[in-house]
Amino acid sequence: MSVLSNISRRSWAVWQRNKDVFFFTWKTNFLPPFLEPILYLLAMGFGFGMLIQELPPPWDQYTYAEFLGPGLIAISAMYGAFFECTYGSFVRMHYQKTFDAIVATPLTIEDVIAGEILWGATKSFINASIVALVVAAFGLLSFPSFLLVIPITFLAGLAFGALAMIFTALVPNIDSFNYPFFLLITPMFLFSGTFFPLEILPEGVQAVALALPLTHTTIVMRDFGLGLFGWMDLLSLLYLTVLTLVAFYAAVWMMRRRLVS
Template sequence: MTTTRRPVVVPLTSVQAVLLMVERNAITYRTAWKLFLTGFLEPVFYLLSIGIGVGQLIESFDFNGTSVPYAEFVAPGMLAASAFNGALMDSCYNFYFKLKHQRLYDSVLATPMLTRDVAIGEVVWGQLRGGSYSAAFLVVMLALGYVRSWWALLALPAALLIGFAFSAAAMAWTTWFTSWQDFEKVSLVQVPLFLFSATFFPITAFDGWLRWVVEVTPLYRGVVLCRELTTGLVTVESAISVVYLLAMGAVGLYLVRRRLDALLLT
């Protein structure tokens, strides 16, 4: 008489589960590498057309008491904006499709994976995608001579922090979407943030309460962080921006998990 042993199922660790989510996305995008190219080229075109083109008309801006050439002023703003736009694209549109139409996460949760693993895995993937844009853009900035300080070594982690904050917040927001028409709300937020977060002109252009409103917006915190690092004109505002973006990302990640629990486990 023989006995057979049942195979021992070893539960996944959190790290293994997150890596599996990232691997799944990497395999999916293996034949769609051109999407990464377009995400990198958009901020470069903005830099060439506005930073260099308009820079012929505007000599420089004063930033933290120092005169900074216009192209050098705009370039870190575009770095922050590229991380912002990349986070929105992946964490809104792609996340919504996988959640509502592809029903991917229903299948994922039939495995030993948890909603926490899904949330963290998608944010990590968004970081890898956005980080590739930011790293390539930093190389362009360096080649054009728009980096003047060793503080710029922290610009890539700063861009990743921006991506983390917006990825988590955008995913949380998207869980309340019920149709593709809801994405009009994304544009309604994305465009004003892009145009009015001191990306192309100093915050001193705003007066009174309007300046205060701009200073508490998340993209402005990312822009001023990247600008201080690439110019070497670092102040306490960088610390404020880091704390702000970390808190925004942590709250967003918490909400994503709670919302996925409500949508997929009940």
């Protein structure tokens, strides 16, 4: 049986289950995505940004806070799904046995994984949209083009959620998630054009950065957030779409291999 033919719209029941848990404790869930960008903007954007006289071209007409804002949206989109589909999914799979309970019903394991990744993407969408609204409230985004950022948070969430699920299919225990976080997520957080323009990096390092999904997320977020559009945005969107499809397929296949014996 093929991986994709085992996915049905019953996946939504898994998505709904996670959504219900999320809104059950919504007060604690909405506060961090709201407060975190404010802290970052105050400390980095307006505090640290005071030290920056002028950004290198093509960003020389923007303040550092304006440059940083879309980066924060991209970072939030990455962490939302990646946390959810690593720690969150692992807890449900391994400790709570939620997956076992669900596959005893008409749902397949493929439905469960698809539902988990969709929910991860939804977390990115919720968190990053809140960040976008906060950044916009500081007057750092261009209206109305920044509204295009909102659907991109979901696409980025799908890509990072599927990527995360691959690690969840591989790790022997929950502590092993330190590796993808330390070796992949933290370097991306710092070197994907989020805090400083990629243009100032040596060319070789730039090429490496361009291979990273957060780089492309940041490119799109910044261009749409500031009202700039170019060919690069289409390429970045294509990159995120292809990554989503490949990682999603791999994640579902690897999870079946891990869980069905």
